[in-house]
Amino acid sequence: QSNQETKILLVMDQGFYDLHTNLADEIKQWFTFHKHLHLKNIFIVSGGEEIKNSQDTLQSIWNEIHQHDICKHSFVACIGGGSLLDVCGFACATAHRGIPLIRIPTTLLAMDDSAAGVKNSINYFHKKNFIGTFTPPYCVINDIKFLESLGHRDWLSGIAEAIKVALIRDSAFFHYIESNDNLILNRDKDAVLKLVERSAELHLNHIASGDPFERTSSRPLDFGHWMAHALEQKSNYSIKHGEAVAAGIALDVMYSFHAGFLPEDECNRILKLFRNFGFTIYYSYMEDIIHERKNNQVKAMEEFREHLGGELTITMLEGIGKGMDIHSIQLAVLIRSLQELKIA
Incomplete structure (x- = not known):
């Protein structure tokens, strides 16, 4: 200048x-x-x-x-x-x-x-x-x-966020991750480059075309994050963000199935992909989290709502690549979903 x-x-x-x-x-x-x-x-x-x-x-x-x-x-x-x-x-x-x-x-x-x-x-x-x-x-x-110098747990954390955006925005990208899981896990350069490019593109497109400054209550990019944030805090951050996101997504995927939103075969595909990458999708901390209350609501969800503002809005799935918003949670379905996740 x-x-x-x-x-x-x-x-x-x-x-x-x-x-x-x-x-x-x-x-x-x-x-x-x-x-x-x-x-x-x-x-x-x-x-x-x-x-x-x-x-x-x-x-x-x-x-x-x-x-x-x-x-x-x-x-x-x-x-x-x-x-x-x-x-x-x-x-x-x-x-x-x-x-x-x-x-x-x-x-x-x-x-x-x-x-x-x-x-x-x-x-x-x-x-x-x-x-x-x-x-x-x-x-x-x-x-x-x-x-090249990134540790394995941090590598997995990045994969979790790519899976997240694929699940809510792009079924073809989910299929790509699913079909190339071994290449991605073993850090094949071409596979990783495509993962980074498409994931960043989907995140950026959502921000640019939607609600970049979060004025509304809908936060699809925070899919799985109501549990993830609580899980990080409950573990005193010994669980990394991406690891917590993977578990949070797995729980919400299971809930989406049991609530009748998501077909069973797609639920199974998603959980299988997390397992293929070696993610832990259940932590005992999650039991405590769903039983803590604040304002007659699951505490973690209420604090998630407070952080986002407005009414409670949780992203769930009606299909791979198709996110949807709900505004209330059936506690019995949530508890059942967690119990099934525990043995999945």
Whole structure:
């Protein structure tokens, strides 16, 4: 926009940095060939869900923005998983009322789901994503090579979110995942590239064409998440987000069948796919969750409603690729669904 240098602050996940020890030097070298860009600092910070449970990481990023005079004509680039992208995104959205953010995700879940979105947040009052904003990133850069060092549990977490969006939006994509489960599980590059591209595309299309700032009560992209969020919290985040999403989806798929929405053969196909990938689809915590009450409602559902606003709206399935909204839950059907999931 001018002859002035553009300042960039780079925030990087500590775990990723430790696995890619030459990356920081390579980044610094790259900037020597782009004189119009001024790399102010590479700030290394811890990642993982736990950084969202306090303001420490958020405040440290704000401090970096302040110390290095990062302004609205500067950029912050964040290299990390979904949790760090969340916290860094919130820091950028609130500092100077908005600093452009470049998201560079390093996990499958972030690449195929959260990095394509417009949300950022931290947890508060022991509630997931209680404080946050809707702020689109300046851009998202997905580099599949960054997934080579990803651990198995984080790999599965990303697969869960791809299955989720396929179930509510695209039966052909579900069939693709189903037909290529071994290739995806074994990290075949072409199969993974298609998984990331289609999943991110479906997430982005929904956001762009529907309700990007969540003014209504319907949240199809949160399919399975009423249980998932409670499961993460109940386990003190020892269960990863994608793992919790897989169990939450499995429960809602079973409920959709027993409530008469979803054909039995499609229910069985979905549960079989989760099993093929090695997901745990039942946790004992789920028993406690469905029996806790708040305002005469399952507590987790009521807190999910409070977070979304408006009337209770839960996404269920009437077919693979066909989500539907319901506004009340039959507790007896929910309990039966969980018991059958336990032995499935």
